[in-house]
Amino acid sequence: MSEPPGAVTLAEAPPADPPPPRKLTAQRVQPLRRPGRWIATVVVLVLAAQFVHALVTNPFYQWDRFGYWFLRPTILDGLLITLEVTAWSAVLGLLGGILLALARLSRSPVLRAASWTYVWALRSIPLIVVLLFLYNFSALYQTLSVGVPFGPAFLTFDESRLATDMAIAVIGLSLNEAAYAAEVVRGGILSVDQGQHEAASALGLPKGYQFRRIVFPQALRSITPNYVNQLIGLIKSTSLVFYVSLLDLFGTAQSMGSTYPGDIVPLLLVVTVWYLILTSLVSVVQFYVERYFARGATRSLPPTPLQKLRTGLRDLRERARREAAV
Template sequence: MTSNENTSVPGDPGPGAADLSKEPEPIKAVPLRRPGRWIAAAVILVLLGLFVYGAATNDAYKWSTFGKYLFDSRIVAGAVVTLELTVLSMALAVSLGAILAVMRLSPNPVLRSASWVYLWIFRGTPIFVQLVFWGLFPSLYKVIVLGVPFGPQLLKLDVQNLQMPFLFAVIGLGLNEAAYMAEIVRAGINSVGEGQREASTALGMTWSMTMRRTVLPQAMRVIIPPTGNELIGMLKTTSLVTALPMTTDLFGKARDIYSVNFQPVPLLLVAATWYLAVTSVLMVGQFYLERYYSRGLSRQLTGKQLQDLADAQQIVKAK
């Protein structure tokens, strides 16, 4: 009896089988050449250089005046007032906006209607016009009386003697911004699925605990980015408080100075530089805040996580 030539020996991969003992050759990846990007970058750099050179050599910009007033005490004081207006107005807007958002989501038709009317009025009229009305508030309401109808008066406020444009500016900016924050908060709450609330209720959580521990932490991923944009927008909107009138903010101080020295261009550049500097700081804070609330949302691993994974694989291979 003849032996079968095709009989395989144990451990022999056999004819036609892949040799698993040999490691595959590493792939030599060649990056794709993109000459269009380099050409576009070169054109942009050339145009930017021409603009900077033209602005630096143009005497109309008055760069000496720009350097003189950049850190002037009046400009710095105006920047502080602008920051105060921004923070206080946004605090009022966020608080009132959250209340309006809850009213919009309420099953009570009266609360829903009242919230909708508020949003309709403040989103449908220009902020400058609203600030003009707040500047005329002492003319519209000379005396404010709080008390029982046809009874004793608890509080009587003479509005004519109030010289508080800062307070009216905060109220005007905050009430207008609250209409936009209400829609942002409402969208963030609606982005969390009903299953999250149902699961929290099944675990015995109350409505407040569900909102605090389940809904709001997930909704912040949606709320934070537009809120940061609104904060930056509020910083620049404070320049409209001149409608009250109010001249203690950054733009008001710059305008007071160039109305005396008749050099508006360098003073406007000073104000723009301060606005740009503060906005840049707010953008950095917004970036880290967004990254904090987006933890676990993306499957992309960080550098430290990739290094830990590689170390773990090396330990497994060593065993």
């Protein structure tokens, strides 16, 4: 096809001039507006301020009497009993929970059935019922004996002398704690990857060594946070030992409240603050224990509260510096 005279082909067309470069200007990125978050924050701060104001200004709380009772020797004696009962019950409960978990995971049907029955029964019966039953145990069995089953006894003990108030409290709490700790430990052991068991068996390691050095250390990452929750519940459950005549922290406050009826509220505040302190200390220990067992499982260890504070202050300084530069 012939082209009309004077036509210019694409190959012969002069190149077009490039567009002039656009002048780049710095633009600040505006964050996404979130009014709901700000409204919720203001509401929470207002409610918190009202709560603190009412707590401080209400004369019904009698903060002067709170300061009087907080460090009284009788309160501190009850606190020591609470700590002693908690420590013994936590250790014995955890040991019993480990044995029950191993029995539940064993191949023996008798051990599995016995462990399941124990856990089922102790988790079904209220703790106060267990404590009261143990407190009246001497009415059912006045003597305890050691000897041949269904045969002669070699040693006989007077149950009323052995069952002191402290012993009843520790035994009752330990029995109850073991039932819950058994499920915590069993869940932690089952959380370990099956390949770890197979690798340990392929190396020919004994079963006991596998559990102590391979399975249980990995299971602790799952056991620790769950058992610490149980431990916090145990600290609060010690308040029930007052019903078996053991004057712990709560029992001491109750006794002083009956003697000084006008100080019931300050005494309850003293108990509340001490329980808050104990559970907070346990939570701090939990954080560092979890951080210790997180080694090798995460790329970086979680920051400590002090590290978080330093990071927050550094970010705040950098943000203020950018604001001033703009």
